């Protein structure tokens with residue numbers, strides 16, 4: 261196969277400028293998530309194996325990195341984010357090791373379903389940054405949302421994730437994709453938050469499907485997303501949205517409206533924080549009214565307090 265395994269660099273909210281490595285052919289995965297943007301899984305597998313030659317992956321990464329550097333384009337991470345589950349690649353550890361010698365940090369976005377395996381944990385421990393999928397911690401909900409391979413058991417996966425989190429020395433993040441009517445129930449959200457609290461996370465991301473999903477579904481509403489954010493934030497140090505905007509909480513363009521939308525695309529803002537922001541910028545509350553009328557901003561309540569969030573992108 262001569263198609264490119266390495267692509268980018270592309271801008272990534274979580275990783276800055278990222279060079280992507282597609283180390284799994286489409287679409288081999290241990291899950292067939294209802295919201296998967298790659299469509300239904302073509303081959304459900306759980307046994308890691310070799311797909312591409314390590315030298316081929318590394319050569320392509322090296323060439324792309326050199327080209328990016330020549331063009332003055334910074335690359336913050338090389339990210340294993342394939343058309344399937346990256347830990348299905350038995351050579352992942354070796355690939356990470358060699359890519360790191362090129363002088364870049366390596367990230368892996370995984371569903372975490374194979375972390376009960378020692379070999380998979382050993383491979384993943386070599387990364388600098390890992391994102392684990394945690395959409396559910398209850399068996400029935402997990403089966404509905406992630407549609408796992410028939411041999412997988414949540415009661416094996418959860419201890420595997422915990423074991424990995426204990427030994428991983430890089431930055432560990434999670435991604436929880438919320439789907440209306442499946443995993444957005446408050447009891448499950450509380451259970452997920454309790455589980456995440458035991459993982460020593462750098463950050464937990466709350467996401468919604470923003471690209472056409474494999475199956476018909478509705479993403480969670482702004483109100484639900486805010487509730488989940490608040491429940492997570494009560495237990496976790498850092499929580500952010502991943503809702504389809506390249507928001508940057510630190511961006512300060514000097515344009516009050518744009519800055520407000522940028523911040524509220526990453527996390528909700530309390531009424532007092534908004535007031536303080538407007539005050540500093542010399543703007544009035546009519547700015548908020550205007551953004552709400554334009555349907556760019558949504559006002560919500562949680563425990564009697566008002567919060568503001570960027571309106572979700574239109575769902576296709």
Ligand code: SF4
Nearest residue numbers: 289291292293296371
């Ligand atoms: S784990 Fe990722 S690649 Fe696999 S089905 Fe789910 S979203 Fe798609």
